[in-house]
Amino acid sequence: MVARGEAKGRALARGALGRRLRALAPVVIPVLLAIADAMLVNGLELDLEVGVSMLAAAALVLRRRFPLLVFLFTLPGLYIGYIWFAPMIGLYTLAVRRPGRARLGLCAVLLITAHFFPYPLSDFVLTDYRENTQVLIDASVTSAAPIALGLLVRTRQELASRVEDLTRSRRREHRLLADRVKTTERARLAREMHDVVAHQVSLISLQAGAVQVSTEDAAARAGATSIRELSVRTLEELRHMVGVLRADGGEAAEADGLAPQPDLEELPRLIEMSALDVTYEGGVVAGASGTKTVERATFRTVQEALTNIRKHAPGARVRVRVDPVDPGDAVDAVRGGGSGRVGSSVRGEGAGGAGRAEGCRAAHGLRVEIRNGPPDATATAPALPGGGHGLVGLRERAQSLGGTLEARHTSDGGFVVRAEFPYGAG
Numbered sequence: 001m002v003a004r005g006e007a008k009g010r011a012l013a014r015g016a017l018g019r020r021l022r023a024l025a026p027v028v029i030p031v032l033l034a035i036a037d038a039m040l041v042n043g044l045e046l047d048l049e050v051g052v053s054m055l056a057a058a059a060l061v062l063r064r065r066f067p068l069l070v071f072l073f074t075l076p077g078l079y080i081g082y083i084w085f086a087p088m089i090g091l092y093t094l095a096v097r098r099p100g101r102a103r104l105g106l107c108a109v110l111l112i113t114a115h116f117f118p119y120p121l122s123d124f125v126l127t128d129y130r131e132n133t134q135v136l137i138d139a140s141v142t143s144a145a146p147i148a149l150g151l152l153v154r155t156r157q158e159l160a161s162r163v164e165d166l167t168r169s170r171r172r173e174h175r176l177l178a179d180r181v182k183t184t185e186r187a188r189l190a191r192e193m194h195d196v197v198a199h200q201v202s203l204i205s206l207q208a209g210a211v212q213v214s215t216e217d218a219a220a221r222a223g224a225t226s227i228r229e230l231s232v233r234t235l236e237e238l239r240h241m242v243g244v245l246r247a248d249g250g251e252a253a254e255a256d257g258l259a260p261q262p263d264l265e266e267l268p269r270l271i272e273m274s275a276l277d278v279t280y281e282g283g284v285v286a287g288a289s290g291t292k293t294v295e296r297a298t299f300r301t302v303q304e305a306l307t308n309i310r311k312h313a314p315g316a317r318v319r320v321r322v323d324p325v326d327p328g329d330a331v332d333a334v335r336g337g338g339s340g341r342v343g344s345s346v347r348g349e350g351a352g353g354a355g356r357a358e359g360c361r362a363a364h365g366l367r368v369e370i371r372n373g374p375p376d377a378t379a380t381a382p383a384l385p386g387g388g389h390g391l392v393g394l395r396e397r398a399q400s401l402g403g404t405l406e407a408r409h410t411s412d413g414g415f416v417v418r419a420e421f422p423y424g425a426g
Helices: 002-014 016-042 048-062 067-081 085-097 101-116 129-214 218-246 250-255 264-272 292-312 327-336 353-360 390-400
Strands: 277-282 317-325 344-346 365-372 404-409 415-422
Touching: 016 048, 016 067, 016 085, 048 067, 048 085, 067 085, 067 101, 085 101, 085 129, 101 129, 129 218, 264 277, 264 292, 264 317, 292 317, 292 365, 292 390, 292 415, 390 404, 390 415
Parallel strands: 277 317, 344 404
Antiparallel strands: 317 365, 365 415, 404 415
16 A cells, blocks of 8 residues: 555656646745745734735745846845845845846845845944944845855756756767768678679679670570670679768769669660560650659669569569659549559558658659569579568668659559659659
């Protein structure tokens, strides 16, 4: 029971009521202390002393917003009602909120004056040196203590703020250091990848060249020529990717043109060298109104889809379409569904609604669709390795450009990959 009560108390303190009480406490407690001080000094009989003391206590409600005015308003309570808490709290708040030297010095003099001279002023006896000295020392301490405490609290707040800034700076420095380590490791992996893959691809190219020279079969010679061309192209792209990985700013280095990048003009050549039965329907002129980034994403989408068809659907018929998309078509496709629907899924996985909405908002779009039929039962599937990350990478690339991607099985046993990108401004 005790443990349950303590847990309930902690939950209450952390709840909305606890937050409200913590917000009200700094406002209410000083007022209550000032009222108690006024009642202890002047009693409960309503007179001038009680009136000015209560007004001084009530003014503390606004001490955070108007610290100087509230302090000045509490001085009559000190001079007439002989209260201490209200003016001392007001001076403390002024030291925390408005710590100007001249302002605090003047206010300290005013508090000493209000405390030193009696009310009424005719009761002041100049020749009573001993009592006047004691009152002056008491008034000086009364004014110096809240100023010192207020400046101490303000200094502590400033130190806490600077420590927090330093902590954030160190965290940012740690992140930068971690990024630098990742960049260094990326460069090392890039070198290793280049050494291993380039060596193997070079051997393939040499073997294909040997076959091309030695064989008399025209079909074999044509195949060897295609293999050599693919090997050279692979080495060029590999060198480019290694350069991007080794550069400090990948996108900036890519923008500087480390190597020519594939675009829509390269699609026919890619399809020709794919060794698949592909029908290509291109309705977009390369570079007409869009960006190279979108064209490169379109090229990579077709490339990955053709690679998957070679792995999973050998001998299948393929159709590749690249068409412009109007804004109204995109909206109708999402609202109406059907064949024009543009979603974001990978082989039956969940759709990405945010990416779909972004695709609809594109001013003009480019849609690429790669559709294949069922695989040929007589064809032999090549034993090619796969990590299952290709379509996921395509989806992430499409969403990063503000587009969408759908990949799903079709009713005839085939597969379709459809991507849509914002392309051009008019």
